[in-house]
Amino acid sequence: MHTKHAHSLRMTADVAIVGFGPVGKLLALQLGRAGHTVVVVDRNEAGYPLPRAVTHCSDFARILQSVGLAPDTIGHITEPYDDMYTWRNADGDTLVQVDWSGRGESGWYNTYFFNQPDLEDALDSLLAPLANVRVMRGWEATALSQRPDEATIMVRANATGERASVTAEWVVGADGANSRIRDWAGLDWHNDGYFFDWLVVDVKPIAGLDFPHVASQNCDIRRPSTMVPGGPGRRRWEFMRLPHENPEELNRAEKAWELLAPYGLGPDNAELERHSVYTFQACWATQWRNGRVLIAGDAAHLMPPFAGQGLGAGVRDAMNLAWKLHAVLGGHADQSLIDTYGSERLHHAVAFVKFSTSLGQVICITDPAEAADRDARMMADRERTGRPPAPPRPGLGDGLHVGHTGGILARQGRVRIADGDPILFDDAFSGPGAVITRDARALAEVSEPERNALRALGIDLVSLQGPTDVATVIDDIDDTYATWLDELGADTVLIRPDFHLYGSCAAADTAGLVTGLLDRVGLRSVDSARAR
Numbered sequence: 001m002h003t004k005h006a007h008s009l010r011m012t013a014d015v016a017i018v019g020f021g022p023v024g025k026l027l028a029l030q031l032g033r034a035g036h037t038v039v040v041v042d043r044n045e046a047g048y049p050l051p052r053a054v055t056h057c058s059d060f061a062r063i064l065q066s067v068g069l070a071p072d073t074i075g076h077i078t079e080p081y082d083d084m085y086t087w088r089n090a091d092g093d094t095l096v097q098v099d100w101s102g103r104g105e106s107g108w109y110n111t112y113f114f115n116q117p118d119l120e121d122a123l124d125s126l127l128a129p130l131a132n133v134r135v136m137r138g139w140e141a142t143a144l145s146q147r148p149d150e151a152t153i154m155v156r157a158n159a160t161g162e163r164a165s166v167t168a169e170w171v172v173g174a175d176g177a178n179s180r181i182r183d184w185a186g187l188d189w190h191n192d193g194y195f196f197d198w199l200v201v202d203v204k205p206i207a208g209l210d211f212p213h214v215a216s217q218n219c220d221i222r223r224p225s226t227m228v229p230g231g232p233g234r235r236r237w238e239f240m241r242l243p244h245e246n247p248e249e250l251n252r253a254e255k256a257w258e259l260l261a262p263y264g265l266g267p268d269n270a271e272l273e274r275h276s277v278y279t280f281q282a283c284w285a286t287q288w289r290n291g292r293v294l295i296a297g298d299a300a301h302l303m304p305p306f307a308g309q310g311l312g313a314g315v316r317d318a319m320n321l322a323w324k325l326h327a328v329l330g331g332h333a334d335q336s337l338i339d340t341y342g343s344e345r346l347h348h349a350v351a352f353v354k355f356s357t358s359l360g361q362v363i364c365i366t367d368p369a370e371a372a373d374r375d376a377r378m379m380a381d382r383e384r385t386g387r388p389p390a391p392p393r394p395g396l397g398d399g400l401h402v403g404h405t406g407g408i409l410a411r412q413g414r415v416r417i418a419d420g421d422p423i424l425f426d427d428a429f430s431g432p433g434a435v436i437t438r439d440a441r442a443l444a445e446v447s448e449p450e451r452n453a454l455r456a457l458g459i460d461l462v463s464l465q466g467p468t469d470v471a472t473v474i475d476d477i478d479d480t481y482a483t484w485l486d487e488l489g490a491d492t493v494l495i496r497p498d499f500h501l502y503g504s505c506a507a508a509d510t511a512g513l514v515t516g517l518l519d520r521v522g523l524r525s526v527d528s529a530r531a532r
């Protein structure tokens with residue numbers, strides 16, 4: 001940790017966030033809306049100007065829904081992709097198809113293509129009215145120190161050299177790949193040693209120039225390349241740097257146009273919006289917390305782009321961390337709850353780093369013999385298995401969940417309450433957190449203080465039928481919940497505010513499941529209620 005410098009302005013906040021990228025923004029929004037004071041600093045005056053994320057999946061869509069940016073309300077930013085993700089060799093033979101079609105358990109399409117800068121602008125607009133969130137652009141974090149109950153970042157204004165400090169109960173480093181917060185907090189960083197350079201190009205074809213709405217990888221050793229949608233009105237290409245090329249040579253507009261020419265694109269029919277050469281990596285922090293300091297997003301994990309999951313992992317971090325910080329700051333949970341953040345998210349994020357690396361190992365090949373070997377092996381595999389693989393669906397690592405269903409992603413279906421219109425579950429309640437049981441009588445043994453404690457954590461009581469004084473009874477319009485409970489072999493599910501299951505059980509064990517959660521969270525109000 002670094003020592004303090006002399007400074008003028010001293011600020012305090014519940015949470016200080018370093019990094020106003022998408023992960024810092026989402027976390028600030030969730031904490032700000034929950035009523036906490038937040039200071040966010042970012043050394044850049046404006047958003048990141050180079051190409052970044054273009055694809056997101058179903059649970060990412062549900063996270064967007066949770067902040068009021070449901071995909072069907074931001075059709076100018078994100079659009080569904082209901083098809084295969086196809087990997088072909090130089091002869092056009094299909095090596096593998098990842099099934100990106102259909103809808104996921106989160107109630108949204110499995111795959112979308114979007115424009116990251118527009119999404120970040122939308123998050124900015126939601127943050128702007130929050131008086132309790134102070135955003136300091138153009139300020140760089142220069143040092144970090146901490147004590148048992150708080151941490152302090154020192155910051156410096158790039159334009160004026162002015163110095164200030166922010167002392168907060170928690171500091172979160174959402175400061176990207178080269179996180180200083182991670183280093184200052186002494187959090188270990190594992191590098192898996194897998195990296196390649198790619199030229200990434202974002203293009204806006206002129207109106208009317210039609211491209212097939214396909215996501216494909218061209219595993220041609222002469223130029224491994226990616227062609228995918230880039231969000232409404234945009235396309236994304238990525239071209240691997242060949243062994244004889246240097247990055248500067250590749251990172252030129254003329255070179256981008258040369259590589260785009262075979263696709264019928266040129267300056268007369270398209271705008272080259274952004275291009276850059278970047279080195280993808282496969283890395284992760286092995287610890288995500290030191291005392292009052294945490295990390296999230298690219299500061300905690302980096303992955304090759306081929307699964308389109310880098311930012312997905314980051315927004316899941318924010319979702320996992322936000323409700324836990326809210327619970328601890330509000331006095332509804334013990335500080336040890338924060339320890340479950342890193343252990344749960346590390347396992348999940350590493351699964352996607354490894355999946356992305358395995359996809360990279362299919363395409364990042366320029367040696368003819370290696371490519372021939374790959375082609376033969378993958379085509380034989382494809383013939384044998386017949387079915388395209390779906391992307392991995394890892395559960396959470398060890399943490400706040402129980403049993404074999406604990407830590408999996410919860411489903412979201414359409415519901416109707418009383419005579420209301422059909423509506424997605426999360427929009428009908430204060431969010432996704434809920435105990436959902438087949439019959440409200442299963443909740444009879446859950447005491448009043450426990451019900452209040454659940455509500456304080458953002459967990460509603462919901463049933464498919466039964467007395468309405470204990471729970472909100474929903475009409476399970478598409479039988480989403482009844483079917484899901486059947487599949488789980490359970491009568492009750494306890495869903496955390498970040499969409500993951502705490503656990504499931506038979507009706508008779510419902511009160512025990514609730515008590516187990518509250519005990520593990522260390523909820524003070526319940527302890528005192530019991531003592532009385």
Ligand SMILES: Cc1cc2nc3c(=O)[nH]c(=O)nc-3n(C[C@H](O)[C@H](O)[C@H](O)COP(=O)(O)OP(=O)(O)OC[C@H]3O[C@@H](n4cnc5c(N)ncnc54)[C@H](O)[C@@H]3O)c2cc1C
Pocket residue numbers: 018019020021022023024041042043044048051052053054055056139140141142174175176177179180200278296297298299305307308309310311312313314
């Ligand atoms: C070419 C490419 C393609 C990608 N494709 C996908 C995809 O399809 N899907 C997907 O999910 N992900 C994808 N990703 C990954 C995704 O873009 C990143 O994971 C995501 O942008 C990381 O967000 P973040 O908020 O964690 O970090 P960042 O966006 O990097 O934000 C970190 C912020 O911290 C600030 N900062 C750093 N240090 C300091 C300091 N000391 N003081 C103050 N501020 C500081 C920086 O200025 C920056 O604004 C892709 C990435 C690349 C490069």
